[in-house]
Amino acid sequence: MSKNLFILKLHHHVKFHGPKPKINVILKYGERQVQDVEDNKKKETLVEMIGIVKRFPGVIANDNVDFTLMPGEVHALLGENGAGKTTLMNILYGLYRPDAGMIKIEGKTVSISSPSRAIKLGIGMVHQNFRLIPTHTVAENVILNSPNTGFFINWQKIYDELKKQISKYGWRINPEARVWQLSAGEKQQVEILKLLYRGSRILIFDEPTSVLTPQESRMLFTTMRKMAEEGKGVVLITHKLEEALSVSDRVTVMRKGKVVLVKSTSMTTREELALAMIGRQEITQLPSQGSSKPSVPILSIRNLVVEGDKEEIAVNDASFDIYKGEILGIAGVSGNGQVELAEAIARIRKIKSGKILLEGRDVSSYSPRQMYENGVAYIPAEGARTGVVSDLTVMENMILKCYRYPPYSDKLLIKWREAAKLANMLVEKYQIVAPSINAKVKTLSGGNVQRLVLARELLGNPLTSPRLIIAVYPTSGLDIGAAEYVRTNLIEMRNEGAGILLISEDLDELLRMSNRIAVMYGGRIVGVFEGSQASKEVIGMLMARGAG
Amino acid sequence: MVVAEASTIEAAITGAVAAGTIYLLAATGEVLTERSGILNLGLEGIMMMGASASFIFTLCFNHLAGIVASMIIGALMALLLAFFSVTLRLNQVVTGLALTMFGTGLSGFICAPEVRSSIVRTINPAVPEEVALLNQAPRLLEVPIPILKDLPIVGRAFFTHNLIVYASIIFAVSMWVLLFKTKWGLSIRSVGENPAMADALGVNVYRIRYLSTMIGGALGGLAGAYIFLGYQPFWVEQITRGRGFIALALVILAAWSPLRAILVAYLFGGVEAFQYRVPLLGLGAQTPQFVLMLPYAVTILTLIFLSFSKVKRRISAPAALGTPYTREE
Numbered sequence: 122m123s124k125n126l127f128i129l130k131l132h133h134h135v136k137f138h139g140p141k142p143k144i145n146v147i148l149k150y151g152e153r154q155v156q157d158v159e160d161n162k163k164k165e166t167l168v169e170m171i172g173i174v175k176r177f178p179g180v181i182a183n184d185n186v187d188f189t190l191m192p193g194e195v196h197a198l199l200g201e202n203g204a205g206k207t208t209l210m211n212i213l214y215g216l217y218r219p220d221a222g223m224i225k226i227e228g229k230t231v232s233i234s235s236p237s238r239a240i241k242l243g244i245g246m247v248h249q250n251f252r253l254i255p256t257h258t259v260a261e262n263v264i265l266n267s268p269n270t271g272f273f274i275n276w277q278k279i280y281d282e283l284k285k286q287i288s289k290y291g292w293r294i295n296p297e298a299r300v301w302q303l304s305a306g307e308k309q310q311v312e313i314l315k316l317l318y319r320g321s322r323i324l325i326f327d328e329p330t331s332v333l334t335p336q337e338s339r340m341l342f343t344t345m346r347k348m349a350e351e352g353k354g355v356v357l358i359t360h361k362l363e364e365a366l367s368v369s370d371r372v373t374v375m376r377k378g379k380v381v382l383v384k385s386t387s388m389t390t391r392e393e394l395a396l397a398m399i400g401r402q403e404i405t406q407l408p409s410q411g412s413s414k415p416s417v418p419i420l421s422i423r424n425l426v427v428e429g430d431k432e433e434i435a436v437n438d439a440s441f442d443i444y445k446g447e448i449l450g451i452a453g454v455s456g457n458g459q460v461e462l463a464e465a466i467a468r469i470r471k472i473k474s475g476k477i478l479l480e481g482r483d484v485s486s487y488s489p490r491q492m493y494e495n496g497v498a499y500i501p502a503e504g505a506r507t508g509v510v511s512d513l514t515v516m517e518n519m520i521l522k523c524y525r526y527p528p529y530s531d532k533l534l535i536k537w538r539e540a541a542k543l544a545n546m547l548v549e550k551y552q553i554v555a556p557s558i559n560a561k562v563k564t565l566s567g568g569n570v571q572r573l574v575l576a577r578e579l580l581g582n583p584l585t586s587p588r589l590i591i592a593v594y595p596t597s598g599l600d601i602g603a604a605e606y607v608r609t610n611l612i613e614m615r616n617e618g619a620g621i622l623l624i625s626e627d628l629d630e631l632l633r634m635s636n637r638i639a640v641m642y643g644g645r646i647v648g649v650f651e652g653s654q655a656s657k658e659v660i661g662m663l664m665a666r667g668a669g
Numbered sequence: 670m671v672v673a674e675a676s677t678i679e680a681a682i683t684g685a686v687a688a689g690t691i692y693l694l695a696a697t698g699e700v701l702t703e704r705s706g707i708l709n710l711g712l713e714g715i716m717m718m719g720a721s722a723s724f725i726f727t728l729c730f731n732h733l734a735g736i737v738a739s740m741i742i743g744a745l746m747a748l749l750l751a752f753f754s755v756t757l758r759l760n761q762v763v764t765g766l767a768l769t770m771f772g773t774g775l776s777g778f779i780c781a782p783e784v785r786s787s788i789v790r791t792i793n794p795a796v797p798e799e800v801a802l803l804n805q806a807p808r809l810l811e812v813p814i815p816i817l818k819d820l821p822i823v824g825r826a827f828f829t830h831n832l833i834v835y836a837s838i839i840f841a842v843s844m845w846v847l848l849f850k851t852k853w854g855l856s857i858r859s860v861g862e863n864p865a866m867a868d869a870l871g872v873n874v875y876r877i878r879y880l881s882t883m884i885g886g887a888l889g890g891l892a893g894a895y896i897f898l899g900y901q902p903f904w905v906e907q908i909t910r911g912r913g914f915i916a917l918a919l920v921i922l923a924a925w926s927p928l929r930a931i932l933v934a935y936l937f938g939g940v941e942a943f944q945y946r947v948p949l950l951g952l953g954a955q956t957p958q959f960v961l962m963l964p965y966a967v968t969i970l971t972l973i974f975l976s977f978s979k980v981k982r983r984i985s986a987p988a989a990l991g992t993p994y995t996r997e998e
Binding site for chain 2: 265272
């Protein structure tokens with residue numbers, strides 16, 4: 122054993138940029154720790170952040186935080202929303218100035234006053250929202266203001282350089298393509314190219330998979346490992362445990378502005394990380410599932426065909442029913458028509474052919490408002506973007522759908538007193554953290570915006586509570602607590618007799634919540650399973666290939 | 670007969686180029702300004718002041734002084750607009766229109782014969798009073814280009830003009846090279862599309878917007894100088910007659926490309942030259958008004974065309990046009 126170990130160590134030293142996890146598996150924990158220390162002495166630390174403090178009005182976002190990044194590692198920065206991960210990295214990227222603390226890059230103390238200073242120091246960040254110009258080409262986006270370009274731009278040379286880089290990572294984007302033509306995953310690759318073109322050695326990814334399909338995520342992780350192999354330091358900001366476990370070498374967990382755990386990924390467990398993240402055991406007790414028996418179909422879809430944004434067929438000949446007191450989960454890799462399906466049913470997207478029946482009535486030509494009046498609630502994907510008007514107040518957003526009807530208005534005027542009563546009631550019931558009901562929604566955190574959308578939609582219209590709820594990725598981007606809250610509320614509505622169409626990418630969530638699961642692939646419904654009979658493997662296979 | 674036809678076409682094109690140069694200069698500058706994200710609705714006022722400055726300084730000294738003065742005054746007025754819209758982040762429509770009214774009023778004042786005469790004679794006492802009182806200044810001379818001017822049809826139409834006409838074509842082509850073939854151009858276009866992103870990559874958004882607006886203003890001033898020195902040989906109040914606004918429409922029609930601007934400018938120039946020929950052709954009395962309306966009608970049609978989603982993705986106004994930029998903190 123000790124001989125083996127010696128060989129491994131040698132191997133490790135010769136090529137310490139290589140993928141570490143393999144070695145970690147074999148080494149015993151204690152020895153691994155010793156080795157870490159040895160390694161750290163030999164390698165120069167890439168980033169060292171010491172005693173970082175950052176206060177915002179009313180909150181300490183970073184409370185004496187230490188963070189280190191080694192060359193050749195993927196370092197996961199894990200924590201719930203609002204734990205201070207992004208703030209810490211924004212400080213490293215020069216977007217915020219820390220109130221106290223010190224930053225060292227390769228051993229030298231630096232002051233990072235702006236992003237352009239950070240870029241000069243080799244620090245690059247891929248933001249959650251892409252910072253790209255859609256009408257410009259990939260190459261134009263990449264070389265903007267880069268010092269490596271001459272005054273007159275030699276496009277051919279740049280295309281060649283970029284093509285080399287692109288094929289090195291196994292990507293398929295064309296540097297001459299316009300960015301609006303690209304998928305989310307490809308746009309992210311352009312962001313990465315931007316950083317690499319500027320010679321970044323420290324790459325920060327802020328929740329990079331939130332906009333990606335599972336395949337694109339896997340591809341991104343491969344890219345991250347490749348970059349680590351090249352000796353770069355990669356930081357992955359995430360709130361998803363699985364991501365941290367599957368791709369990182371080391372993990373730092375933050376909670377409420379403090380670092381609560383720093384460990385080699387191989388030495389930790391899912392449970393340990395979860396506990397560190399939320400500070401309590403992940404207790405989840407959803408309301409019982411079997412209580413409601415399907416009876417009358419509330420929604421019937423017949424041979425529905427819907428076009429996507431690029432006039433491609435997004436939903437192809439879909440037919441299904443949702444019964445009272447039932448959750449129908451739609452499983453599928455994102456981009457297989459689920460969103461278009463939901464939008465068509467909510468009547469905010471045109472139908473090419475087919476029928477939508479609400480309690481037997483043909484509603485294919487209804488307006489969104491008519492759907493609302495008939496008891497349909499719609500929780501859109503990206504609630505913060507499409508579900509609220511962020512410059513209006515919490516109260517105004519709460520009555521955004523019901524303000525036309527009494528008691529919230531008479532023929533002419535809005536009755537603000539009634540509106541305030543409603544808003545206060547909902548804020549309390551849904552535990553929305555907001556300075557007041559008159560605060561603009563843009564001052565709320567993502568989880569609270571989602572609660573607001575939920576509160577408004579589940580209220581129903583003044584005549585009836587919702588009979589059909591369309592929920593599109595209702596828990597995506599939420600921390601564990603908020604996500605459980607959303608799920609509990611949906612299940613309660615189900616138990617009260619509403620029919621729910623639940624679209625999610627989280628298969629575990631679907632399996633836990635749905636009475637039946639339909640799988641969408643390439644715009645078609647390729648399988649429907651009873652919740653009790655659905656197996657993760659079979660559904661996964663259908664999601665990936667469209668056929669078992 | 671054939672000869673007469675050829676000369677008619679020649680004369681028409683010559684007229685189109687002469688009139689179109691006004692639009693070309695103003696539009697070339699405005700393309701740059703708008704590409705950086707600033708909408709300069711003060712263009713009309715800037716042109717008016719450019720014409721006034723060229724008048725006064727040509728009287729005082731010579732054409733060169735007049736032209737330089739017009740560009741300086743144009744740049745200074747644009748600087749004012751840039752200060753309002755970039756630094757103070759005021760509404761660009763309101764400040765732009767205010768600048769137009771300001772320029773129109775001030776131009777009318779300083780070029781009123783008595784005022785003008787006293788300004789001119791204060792700057793250069795050697796100018797005789799009767800010269801300063803005259804609503805005229807020496808015209809810019811045509812400089813035919815040898816050999817090229819002898820080309821059939823286009824020779825005379827394009828190569829027998831004054832130097833500003835040639836310069837305007839060079840400016841437009843250079844502007845295109847600057848915008849699409851150089852690093853600066855990429856920065857300018859990016860600032861107009863997404864200033865936050867450009868800022869994050871270290872582009873100085875404020876500097877680019879100030880410079881683009883000022884260069885655009887200088888070209889606007891030159892356009893004004895050209896109207897008075899090279900196109901219309903006598904001074905009238907409000908000499909630009911709304912051409913600044915036509916130039917703004919032209920920028921849209923040219924879809925923010927200086928090369929397309931050349932074509933569209935001569936088209937509009939042709940329309941303008943045509944209205945003076947209408948009486949000669951014996952058409953109805955209302956025809957000139959109808960013809961003058963055409964550029965605007967075409968612009969509205971273009972805007973409708975640009976609003977189609979398929980076109981929009983390829984050609985559209987700079988995304989950040991008219992939006993002040995604030996760095997988030």
